[in-house]
Structures are given as structure tokens and as C-alpha cells.
Amino acid sequence: MPWNSGADGPSGPQNPWGGPPGGGREPPRGGPRGPFGPNRPLNLDELIARAQAWMRSFQPWGGGGRGVGPRFSGVRGIALLLVAAAALWLATGFYRVEPDELGIVTRFGAYARSTPPGLNYHLPWPIEAVQTPAVTRINRVDIGYRSGSDQPDDSGASRDVPQESLMLTGDENIIDIDFAVFWRIRDAKAYLFNTRNPEHTVGQVAESVMREVIGRTPIQPALTNARAQIEADVMSGEQAVLDAYGTGVEITQVQLQKVDPPAAVIDSFRDVQRANTDADRMRNEAESYHNDIVPRARGDAARIVAEADATRQAKVAQATGESQGFLSVLRAYDAAKAVTLQRLYIETMQDILSHSPTVVVDDQLKGIVPFLPLIGPSATPDGAK
Secondary structure, three states: OHHHOOOOOOOOOOOOOOOOOOOOOOOOOOOOOOOOOOOOOOOHHHHHHHHHHHHHOOOOOOOOOOOOOOOHHHHHHHHHHHHHHHHHHHHOOEEEEOOOEOEEEEEOOEEEEEEOOEEEEOOOOOOEEEEOOEOOOOEEEEEOEEOHHHOOOOOOOOEEOHHHHEEEOOOOOEEEEEEEEEEEEOOHHHHHHOOOOHHHHHHHHHHHHHHHHHHOOOHHHHHOOOHHHHHHHHHHHHHHHHHHHOOOEEEEEEEEEEEEOOHHHHHHHHHHHHHHHHHHHHHHHHHHHHHHHHHHHHHHHHHHHHHHHHHHHHHHHHHHHHHHHHHHHHHHHHHOHHHHHHHHHHHHHHHHHHOOOOOOOOOOOOOOOOOOOOOOHHHOOOOOO
């Protein structure tokens, strides 16, 4: 083989793979140190062999020579390897924080500092480590059910969890409630170091506070008009508990998904609900009729009272006038009896004759045909005279 040839001479450039005539191989002491040796044509096998030999020169025993101690080139190789390893170890300290994240650097497990989004550096493991929680992302915890995306078979259908959803109301009824809690990280340091499993803690606290709120709420308001109040009470109560725990979590919303009676009695409960609805409807109709008829009756009563009062006042005024007229006549009679009597007689006769049909016949006439009133007195305004 061409790479087994001996040295060119004691003073000339020697082949690093050559050796003395005795067959022993000793490391070259002069000449080119590169893998390609002297400038002469090389075939592919010789090129590969010399490259391998050059790489072996960095090993501690200088290419595996027998009985030969460490060479200077082996020490240099170890130093280069150590430098390369140190450089790679230091390079592992570079890390990137995404825009929605915050870097939390720990030194020997304890909190050291926080780093903003972008490219950052920390001392490599095991001195420092970094965690990058997403502090702007809105997380969701489902209580009482598991959504389709959480199912192992990815079927898309939600699954009910009765041990979480069945709760006792303030009037000792059972209600089935499914709700979702939306939260985000407010304090990344507290989130990572104050609780072992913050997401599990959020779910447990939400269930506990919901049971407390439902435990003082009757079932009827819980099913109808108290849902918004329940959400607000659960949100504020859970936030207070999480702040007391120091979890670093902020509750953004509590959303009721389903509020129903238990499935075993839901049909009967709906019958009761329909009956209550009918009762409310009839009560509203009666109240509407009451609101219509009572004001009308009060108006009629006020009108009748006003008319009676007006009649009373008219009768009193009329009686007062008549009495005043009688008194004036009496005074005139006392002053002139004959004239007053004549006047009273004339006025009386005038009143009588003006309201009854009258026929005046001269008593000197003879053979008078009797007068037959063919037209009633009401048709003769002034009477016949």
C-alpha cells in the first residue's frame, strides 16, 4: 500500500505514517504535520488514511503507538476538546422568550430574575435554569363537564362529570351545574413557586366557591334570573381565595354553561315549571284586570259623588231662592195686602191657564156645538182660548 512506505531520509520530510525498518512505528518528529504530507499526488485511499491518522494525533497516546508515552499533540487535543466542550456548555445558556411569555430564571432552584421577551442568556445548567410561562394567554378550566377537545378519543362530544356538577341549593334541592372559569397569569413568580399545580388549584377553588354560592341560593332563582349574580359572586369569591393562597392567578370570567335539575327528575321538574309559569300568567292576567277595573270603578264613584254634590248644591240654592222669594212676597203682603192678593191671584191664574187647555164661551150665546179637543194638550203649546 502506498501509505506503508518508509521515511525519505533522516534529514528529508518524513511520512507521518512511516516507521523504522524494524517494523515499529514511532511518531514523526519533523516534516509536515498536516494529513496530506509532502506535495505529491495522492489517491483517495491514501487521503482518507492520512486524515484518519491526523485525527488520531489528538488522542492522548498519539495515534496508538506501542509503548509510547503522551505526546505534546495529545495534550493540545485534550485542551481543544475541553475548550470546545466549555464553549458548547456556555452556548446552552441562550434562550428565547416569546412575545406572550415572561422568562423566570432560577439559580440552583431559587428565583433569580425575570427576563422580557426576546433573546436572553442565563448561566447554563445546573447553575441556572429558565421557565417561560405564557402571561397574556387566557386559560380555561371546565367544571362539571369535559369538552370534546379534552376527550382522549377526540370524538368532539362533551362528557358530564356528576361528582363535580351536582350541588345542593339553599332550599335543599339538587341542581346540575356546568361552568367554565377563564384565568390568566398575573404574577409569574408567584404562579411558579407558591403552588404546586396552579391550574388544578383554580379548578378546585372554583368548585368549592360555586358550592358555597349555590348553597345559599334557592333553586328557582338559580334556574332563572340569578345566573348573572351567581357568576359575579363566584368570580369575586374565587379571586379572594386565590389571592390568599398567593397563586399569582387572575380570574377574568366565570361562565355558566348549563343549570338544570338532575337528569332523573328533569321531566317532573319541567312539569312543575310549566305549572308555575301558568300560575304566573294567570296571576299577571288577574293583576292586569284589577289594574283596569279598579281605576274605572274609582272614576265612576268619583263622578257619581260629584254629580250628587252638584245636585245637592243646586237643590239647596233653589230652596234658598224660593225661601227668599216667599219672604219677599210676605214683606210685600204685609206692606199692601189687597194689591198683593190681587197680584197673587193673577199670577196663579196665569200659571194655571198657561199649562191647561181652556175654552172661554160667552154665556149669552145659544146653540153652541160642543168643542171636542182632538189634539192633546201637549200638542197645543199655548192652549185654546
